[in-house]
Amino acid sequence: MGRRDIDESDFRSRPSKRGSRPRTKQRPEHSDAVTGLVTGVDRGRYTLLVKGDDADASDERIVTAMKARELTRTRVVVGDRVDVVGDVSGGEGSLARIVRIQERTSTLRRTADDTDPYERIVVANADQLVVVTALAQPEPRTGMIDRCVVAAYDAGMSVLLCLTKADLASPDELRALYEPLGVEVVVTRRAAGGDAAVSEADGANRAGETTGGMALAPESVEEVRDRLRGLVSVLVGHSGVGKSTLINALVPDAGRATGFVNYVTGRGRHTSTSAVALPLPVAVADGEPADTFDGWVIDTPGVRSFGLAHVEVAHLLSAFEDLDEVAQECPRGCTHLADAPDCALDDWIEASPDGERPARAARLSSFRRLLSSRTGSDA
Structure with a gap:
């Protein structure tokens, strides 16, 4: 084969066997999206x-x-x-x-621990974080609740603390701990005779474990529903606290798997393996949801930890408007913890009228407990 003349048509800006055209950073507008x-x-x-x-x-x-x-x-x-x-x-x-x-209105994040720089986005565009905690079996862990509250405040979300299994223990202590933070508290209990819902076969197959999937008292479920109406709510909690059971009661056709708590370890099994958003029925009658919906419920997998490496202390303080205003008088670099010298928050307590002092002290104590969850220090 003889040589042929070469002209400009043979030039390739990005030579390849297929002669592909040059890449461009211009993307289509997708106006029909x-x-x-x-x-x-x-x-x-x-x-x-x-x-x-x-x-x-x-x-x-x-x-x-x-x-x-x-x-x-x-x-x-x-x-x-x-x-x-x-x-x-x-x-x-x-x-x-x-x-x-599209632009997110809120982003709930967590990290594996308080030193992990990698942020994991849990959900986007949620209005409310519902922290589901059992009062017993397994025992409540206030450190986990504190961390969830910190993450929610950092994301600009409100917080609802849902205490389950009130038929086994009193919710009064946790109410007193979190209501001063402005955290709403709602309580659920299992229906009388709920143990009958566990078959003998289940008991034989899960020796040493107790069910987390008993039926809930309908009135307590409706109390939770009232606080979820019109909102996008994300439920977070340890395995075994009854989160999936609650969701199945709120959304009867959700079909979320319910798990069991091991008597020896006090821990539950992971039953939710991925997050899912479910429309919240306005009401439920005879176990069937209504045809109309008002809000969304997002179920998330059970978590063992909730790292806060992504949360800045200033963001946490801004969630407490009264304390944030007082803290402007603090010396530069003040940690706002109990051992911080010349902290203006302590002076605020000392200068408070007698009638206001207990409430102010409780609020400051709650803030410092959350702050210690973020910093890993003793409040």
């Missing part, structure tokens, strides 16, 4: 709730999607509102593509 709410994440596939062209709730459909290549390093989590293109019909075998994540 629709908005979806991420309700579940499972091994790179995202379950979305996408509304139709009108506001009719019956036109909502479940869509499965994957992330676009440009979002490879961006984490999409339950609660995110995303822009989606492609096949958004929701038909069997269809697959859409997430091309944008």
Whole structure:
């Protein structure tokens, strides 16, 4: 084969066997994208709730999607509102593509421990963190509750402390500990005769374990529902505290697996393996949810720890407006802990009127307990 003349058409800016065109950083606008709410994440596939062209709730459909290549390093989590293109019909075998994540109103984060620099996003766009804690079996751990409260305040979320198994122990001590923080407290108890719900086979197969899945008293469930209405609430708690049992009572068709607590270790088994968002029925009658919904409940896997390496102390102080204002008079570098010299918060207690002093002291004590959870110091 003889040589041929070479001209400018033979030039390749990025030579390759296929002669691919140069890459560009310009991305399509995706003006035809629709908005979806991420309700579940499972091994790179995202379950979305996408509304139709009108506001009719019956036109909502479940869509499965994957992330676009440009979002490879961006984490999409339950609660995110995303822009989606492609096949958004929701038909069997269809697959859409997430091309944008809309701005988040809140982001609940945690780290593995207080020194881990890697932040794990738990959920996005939640209004309220519900800390589910058993009063017994397993025993409550105030350190875990404190850390959840700190993380919620840092995320700009309100906190609801849900105390379960009140038929086994009194909630009074924990109420007194957290209500001065402005944390609402709600209590649930298991229905009388709930032990009958555990079959003999279950007892034989789980020797040394006690059920976490007994039926709850309906009135206590409705008290929780009243505090979740109109909000996006994320439930967090140790394994075995009754979180999945509570969710199944709030959303009867949720089908969340319930676990058991080991008598020896006092710990429960992980039953929720991934976060999932569930619509909250307005009411439940005869075990069936109503056709209308008012709010969202996000179930999360049980956690062993809640690291706070990502939380700045200044953000925690700002959650206590009265204390934050007083702390402006503190010397530079003040830690605000009990052993901090010349802390203005101590002077605030000393100068308080007699009638206000107990309330102020309780609030400062609560703040310092949370602060010590963040800093790892003794309050």
